[in-house]
Amino acid sequence: MGGATSPQFAAAVSNAGGLGMLALGWSPPEAVRAEIRATKALTERPFGVNLVLTYPQEERLAICLEEGVAVVSFFWGQAGSLTVAAHRGGATVLHTAGSAEQARISAEDGADAIVAQGWEAGGHVYGRVATMALVPAVVDQVAPVPVLAAGGIADGRGLAAAMALGAAGALDRYPLSREHRSSNPSALSRPHPHSQGDGHRIRDCFQRRLARRSAP
Numbered sequence: 499m500g501g502a503t504s505p506q507f508a509a510a511v512s513n514a515g516g517l518g519m520l521a522l523g524w525s526p527p528e529a530v531r532a533e534i535r536a537t538k539a540l541t542e543r544p545f546g547v548n549l550v551l552t553y554p555q556e557e558r559l560a561i562c563l564e565e566g567v568a569v570v571s572f573f574w575g576q577a578g579s580l581t582v583a584a585h586r587g588g589a590t591v592l593h594t595a596g597s598a599e600q601a602r603i604s605a606e607d608g609a610d611a612i613v614a615q616g617w618e619a620g621g622h623v624y625g626r627v628a629t630m631a632l633v634p635a636v637v638d639q640v641a642p643v644p645v646l647a648a649g650g651i652a653d654g655r656g657l658a659a660a661m662a663l664g665a666a667g668a669l670d671r672y673p674l675s676r677e678h679r680s681s682n683p684s685a686l687s688r689p690h691p692h693s694q695g696d697g698h699r700i701r702d703c704f705q706r707r708l709a710r711r712s713a714p
């Protein structure tokens with residue numbers, strides 16, 4: 499979750515048995531290395547980095563691999579040769595897709611798991627299909643590559659529903675914690691917006707895709 503991750507937050511998620519993520523897609527190279535090292539100091543468990551493909555990522559990816567990051571997650575475009583480079587560096591690759599076709603291409607590129615991001619997701623939204631319709635379509639398209647559901651999964655019931663549709667797990671933003679660093683601290687006291695029904699504003703953003711955030 500760009501802008502809201504931190505070494506403390508990522509390490510806390512990994513230490514709790516999840517996969518903590520650092521969003522480093524637009525961080526200066528020295529910050530990429532520093533954030534990874536700070537996270538490594540707080541957890542011995544695997545964690546991942548997210549690189550948004552709107553920006554060139556060769557240099558950031560190289561630093562992540564030098565630092566031995568276990569998982570690299572790509573979003574907002576096709577990763578192509580970056581997936582190959584990540585594998586050569588020993589990392590597992592996740593790729594977020596907003597359609598079954600995009601998921602198919604990412605799987606052919608060699609992604610180890612696909613994040614099927616539905617229309618309900620917060621932040622930047624790449625597709626226009628609802629999560630519970632997208633997940634089985636992506637599962638059918640990329641099997642046996644595992645699929646993680648994202649978008650509107652606010653509790654265990656949502657996770658169970660996604661898994662009933664073939665997902666291997668879920669990726670979401672609801673485990674907000676004391677370690678979470680947000681530009682809006684009041685987000686800490688709010689439940690996931692999907693747990694209360696509608697509560698979003700949607701606008702176009704770069705590349706004419708959609709950005710979504712919780713309504714105040």
Ligand SMILES: Cc1cc2nc3c(=O)[nH]c(=O)nc-3n(C[C@H](O)[C@H](O)[C@H](O)COP(=O)(O)O)c2cc1C
Nearest residue numbers: 499500521573615618619620621648649650670671
């Ligand atoms: C504020 C915010 C920022 C986000 N930034 C990123 C990002 O930088 N990279 C990325 O791959 N996904 C990003 N996402 C999307 C999440 O990875 C995920 O797809 C989404 O949060 C799941 O849906 P949910 O918000 O309904 O839980 C962001 C989401 C939010 C809410």
